[in-house]
Amino acid sequence: MSILVVGSMALDTIKTPAGEAPEIIGGSATHFALGARFFTGVRLMSTVGKDFPERYLDELTKRGIDVSGVHRADGRTFRWTGSYEGDMNAAKTLSVSLNVMGTYVPRVPAAFKNSPYVFLANIGPEVQEAVLRQVSRPKLVVCDTMNLWIATKLPALKRLLKQVDILVLNDGEARMLSRERNLVAAARDLLRLGPKAVIVKKGEHGLLLAHGKTIFPLPAYPLAKVTDPTGAGDSFGGGFTGWLAETGSLSSKNLRMAAAYGTVVASFTVEDFGTRRIEAISRKDVVRRFNAFRNLVDF
């Protein structure tokens, strides 16, 4: 059951207390795809510039990700430079150049229109909606968003949320969108905007999943060393949606398992810069850590 993901692809330059990595592959769609590929086929839609190394696309293809929907535009690739300090819970953006992402108008390839699962990674809500309109009756639509769109495109975002099944966002965004300081209240409040489930990501503190009347709190997988948090949220989305696509069930129990798989996938992502770690592991590693995680949190 393939997942169609649309979002950014980037060349990231990252500095953390553990070191630096210049011009490595990044972007929300990239991190999502690498997290989802353990569970299901992934169809990737994004845009890159003429300067984007072909071998980066080859590495994705080797991992079962269909990159035929990646448009190579005339111009430079989206670039982001950021750094993390202290507890590394928030990135400091040092520079950002949208380049070809700034004018990206996604056109869903004919072969992708029947995708049963859709993940709308963090791009403008009108663009997310435009993609959704090109897909024929998907079984499940999951979306992410960010503070910028909450601040500048709220009506479009609210219209989009009426058409998605699950909303994934971080704690600051959940507070901003709901105007609730308490995160449990925020998660519950966001259900009123349309989604059947809402996941509030809290970085090192795990997540809250609101679904119907229940709140499922899940801690993060405990790591004594975080090398680079970039992409953790997107690869969480990949693991989460990937598990749902593989299993097909939206039961409360299965949503929780999906959240735990997403958490485990994200825990690998932060162990090295960018996509290095998540590219290097196999499904077996993910399943092994999932089982360890289950034992770890049991009481």
Add this chain to the structure above:
Amino acid sequence: MSILVVGSMALDTIKTPAGEAPEIIGGSATHFALGARFFTGVRLMSTVGKDFPERYLDELTKRGIDVSGVHRADGRTFRWTGSYEGDMNAAKTLSVSLNVMGTYVPRVPAAFKNSPYVFLANIGPEVQEAVLRQVSRPKLVVCDTMNLWIATKLPALKRLLKQVDILVLNDGEARMLSRERNLVAAARDLLRLGPKAVIVKKGEHGLLLAHGKTIFPLPAYPLAKVTDPTGAGDSFGGGFTGWLAETGSLSSKNLRMAAAYGTVVASFTVEDFGTRRIEAISRKDVVRRFNAFRNLVDF
């Protein structure tokens, strides 16, 4: 199996977004005792002034707490005035007057010297150690501390930690004492100071329990409304130590259950100002919420 607790008793004046409460009973030993009493007998040691309402002590006695170790000194009771704003994760101290707590020299009553369980709530480490010396071979010693003692009494605190079994402290204190920013690394590092287990409390984000080579992450019980966080950490200590005293086992599994009971007890505390909610509930309420919590976090 009785627990001896030594710590502060206070008259608190608290302001939160939910309202205000003037001159209500507070203090670390008070909140601990009210959290532990669901599980075992509690012997309370502290000091209050001549102005401390007798009925406050009567209310504790009614709930099975032995207040014969509460010394009524010549002077005024310890007073704290604080407020909470926004996400309420940290109190803002508006005023503090140690009064009789400032000169408190605890003398363990003869009838308390055989206490098998000891909780050293947040008072100076020399005072905590002086109490410990007066108890004959306790089965388990748990202690709390605070940033003030880490900053001003580090050698005394380190000496104390060599004599305690379990250290309970909050995230900021754990970082300060270990000099590690990563909380998993901090919790592990603190084991090297002597305790067999370390609990790092993270407020609304739950806790980390380090024990041997394992880290047990536990989320907080999710509440959509927090009225007053005062005493949550101390009543956590009460529920945690109370469960260990009732059951007698220090197995990894039982430490986790104790942490979950502490979490549940603390979740009641924050539902109303000061001790109001925790005074009003019964063991049955605690057990019911514990079972609900277990189902809630299961995946």
